[in-house]
Amino acid sequence: MKAIVIENLGKRFGTLWAIRDLSFHIDEGKVLGICGPNGSGKSTLLRILAGLLRPTRGMVKIYGKNPGKHTKRVVSYMSEIDYLYPWMKAGEILDFAASFYDDWDEQKRKDLVNFLKLEEDKKIRELSRGMRGRLKIALALSRRAKIYLLDEPLSGIDPSSRAKILDALVREYRGQEETMIISTHLVREAESLFEEVIFLKQGEIILRGNADELRETHGKSITEIFLEYFV
Amino acid sequence: MKILKLYIKELKENYNWMVFSLLAVIAFDIFLLLRMPNMQRGSATVLSLLTFVVLLVLMFVKGYRIIKREWDWNTKEFLLALPLNGFEIALAMTLELITEAMLYTSVATGLFLFILSRDFSGIKHNFALPLFLIIFSYFVFTGVYAIFIETFSLTLRKWRKTIGFIFFVILTYGLVKLTNLLKPIMGKLPSFKVTMDYMGQINSQHINIGNFILPLIYTALLYICLSLLIDKKMEV
Amino acid sequence: MTLIQFKNFDESRPIYLQVMEAIKKAIIRGELKPGDKIPSVRELAQELRINPNTVQKAYQELEREGITFTRRGQGNFVTEDQDKINSLKQEILEKIVRDFIDELSSVNLKLEDIIEKIKEYIENEGHSNRKFR
Numbered sequence: 088m089k090a091i092v093i094e095n096l097g098k099r100f101g102t103l104w105a106i107r108d109l110s111f112h113i114d115e116g117k118v119l120g121i122c123g124p125n126g127s128g129k130s131t132l133l134r135i136l137a138g139l140l141r142p143t144r145g146m147v148k149i150y151g152k153n154p155g156k157h158t159k160r161v162v163s164y165m166s167e168i169d170y171l172y173p174w175m176k177a178g179e180i181l182d183f184a185a186s187f188y189d190d191w192d193e194q195k196r197k198d199l200v201n202f203l204k205l206e207e208d209k210k211i212r213e214l215s216r217g218m219r220g221r222l223k224i225a226l227a228l229s230r231r232a233k234i235y236l237l238d239e240p241l242s243g244i245d246p247s248s249r250a251k252i253l254d255a256l257v258r259e260y261r262g263q264e265e266t267m268i269i270s271t272h273l274v275r276e277a278e279s280l281f282e283e284v285i286f287l288k289q290g291e292i293i294l295r296g297n298a299d300e301l302r303e304t305h306g307k308s309i310t311e312i313f314l315e316y317f318v
Numbered sequence: 319m320k321i322l323k324l325y326i327k328e329l330k331e332n333y334n335w336m337v338f339s340l341l342a343v344i345a346f347d348i349f350l351l352l353r354m355p356n357m358q359r360g361s362a363t364v365l366s367l368l369t370f371v372v373l374l375v376l377m378f379v380k381g382y383r384i385i386k387r388e389w390d391w392n393t394k395e396f397l398l399a400l401p402l403n404g405f406e407i408a409l410a411m412t413l414e415l416i417t418e419a420m421l422y423t424s425v426a427t428g429l430f431l432f433i434l435s436r437d438f439s440g441i442k443h444n445f446a447l448p449l450f451l452i453i454f455s456y457f458v459f460t461g462v463y464a465i466f467i468e469t470f471s472l473t474l475r476k477w478r479k480t481i482g483f484i485f486f487v488i489l490t491y492g493l494v495k496l497t498n499l500l501k502p503i504m505g506k507l508p509s510f511k512v513t514m515d516y517m518g519q520i521n522s523q524h525i526n527i528g529n530f531i532l533p534l535i536y537t538a539l540l541y542i543c544l545s546l547l548i549d550k551k552m553e554v
Numbered sequence: 555m556t557l558i559q560f561k562n563f564d565e566s567r568p569i570y571l572q573v574m575e576a577i578k579k580a581i582i583r584g585e586l587k588p589g590d591k592i593p594s595v596r597e598l599a600q601e602l603r604i605n606p607n608t609v610q611k612a613y614q615e616l617e618r619e620g621i622t623f624t625r626r627g628q629g630n631f632v633t634e635d636q637d638k639i640n641s642l643k644q645e646i647l648e649k650i651v652r653d654f655i656d657e658l659s660s661v662n663l664k665l666e667d668i669i670e671k672i673k674e675y676i677e678n679e680g681h682s683n684r685k686f687r
Contacts, residue, residue, distance in 0.1 A: 101476070138398070138399065139399060139554040141553060155403075156401050156403045159400065159401040159402075160401040164399045166392075169392060170391075170392045170393055170394075170395040173391060183327060187323065187400045188401070253603055257599050257604070260605070262606055262610070275565075279565065279602070279608075280603075280604065299568035299569060299571075299608070299611075302568045302569070303567070303568050307566045308564075311566065
């Protein structure tokens with residue numbers, strides 16, 4: 088079953104084409120890593136899938152539907168930037184999100200808050216960078232969503248929080264029912280999670296394949312292949 | 319219900335500002351009243367008009383801020399990833415503005431009636447209700463108008479301030495023209511009969527209900543346009 | 555469980571193969587005995603911080619090779635078939651020897667010298683730690 092189908096996707100901002108001509112599909116239940124430097128179009132792609140941006144041209148289908156209110160119900164998006172209400176407490180934003188998503192899982196939320204050592208009573212503006220990163224992950228993963236879109240979940244975060252986030256991802260990932268897309272330029276830390284990999288450069292796919300198969304054919308880690316292509 | 323939750327969040331977010339601005343306005347009015355104990359009989363009108371204008375401006379700022387803040391804080395990414403369509407998001411924000419308008423109107427009306435009864439003790443009248451309704455409709459309209467203008471400029475990629483301002487001017491001009499055109503039709507609507515009885519002198523006027531129906535109609539139209547903007551044009 | 559040492563796996567080779575190798579080595583070393591339960595997919599994935607589907611693939615391959623079998627609702631277990639385990643030992647031994655010879659072929663030595671060196675090493679160095687029969 089194809090969870091996501093993208094055909095000839097293009098996205099332009101003014102005169103700049105952030106995404107040129109993208110075509111690929113993702114089967115349900117896979118973890119896809121989208122790797123590329125800043126400005127390669129990773130965030131733009133994820134935002135289009137999340138329904139925050141509209142394609143300039145081409146087609147995007149999530150379980151056969153165009154991104155919109157109905158796909159947002161089953162898609163969990165985690166942005167790269169600080170996008171949470173600074174005046175809310177950590178617990179408040181979790182409660183708030185819970186009221187909008189039917190697939191919210193309160194047990195998962197409790198487990199994640201515990202596991203990530205989140206202080207629910209602290210205001211978001213008082214949290215450290217690493218803590219905010221953990222909160223974002225908790226927010227994204229406390230659901231039984233069908234698709235998870237994680238934009239740079241590890242960037243700008245201290246090593247111990249990164250390790251925690253990776254652990255949380257492995258713990259919570261439910262295999263066959265869930266599709267996960269992780270975009271990152273920190274390939275080394277996340278590559279053991281990827282089943283499929285796409286390399287994006289200036290809005291175009293320059294490499295794609297199964298992670299283990301790529302390792303076999305290139306005789307290198309995904310990180311090394313990445314460096315080869317981008318340095 | 320989801321819209322309710324969003325509405326509550328807007329209230330929580332604005333609660334400080336709401337309380338603070340109201341207290342500031344009330345304090346300002348009390349200050350003026352105390353400073354001018356021997357004001358002319360027209361003071362009720364002047365002071366209330368002043369308060370009304372101040373609150374109107376505040377409503378405009380409110381409407382503008384309610385959407386601009388989502389941009390400044392980048393929370394637009396969170397908000398627009400929620401499974402809500404433009405109509406639902408716009409409704410939650412509009413309800414918040416209506417709540418504020420309700421509060422502001424109570425203050426403005428209360429102030430006017432208070433000064434009036436102070437300056438003209440013993441006066442009897444029945445214009446509390448029409449006054450309240452008219453002020454309320456103006457406040458609501460102003461707030462929703464502001465949110466619409468700002469949302470429009472946020473959907474632009476370049477020259478937001480310039481095009482937004484031009485749009486504001488043109489739309490305002492258009493609305494004024496439209497209102498003039500509609501005056502004859504409004505005239506056909508029923509009116510409140512408003513009477514003032516002061517020391518035996520009876521003054522009566524007719525206040526057309528169009529005076530508050532029209533702003534509310536405009537508000538409804540703006541709400542629809544706002545919803546469509548959020549639904550179809552808004553990108554994050 | 556030696557699998558935990560396996561955390562430093564080599565990302566330049568397919569990960570699922572390495573998971574399979576680690577399980578096989580654990581079986582040969584006797585850390586996993588015939589009939590023992592191997593860690594669940596989730597446990598191992600969390601321990602190693604890798605995709606559970608990768609572990610699943612490795613387990614499926616192991617089962618296909620007859621090294622492990624699944625008991626419905628209970629998990630994956632090491633085979634009790636001794637022949638299978640013996641041929642596994644042979645397989646691993648072959649691989650070790652093959653890799654060893656590949657490395658040595660870059661050093662130009664005679665076969666007798668190589669065997670001599672092996673004996674020398676075992677006698678002098680770590681034979682207290684090794685289990686050679």
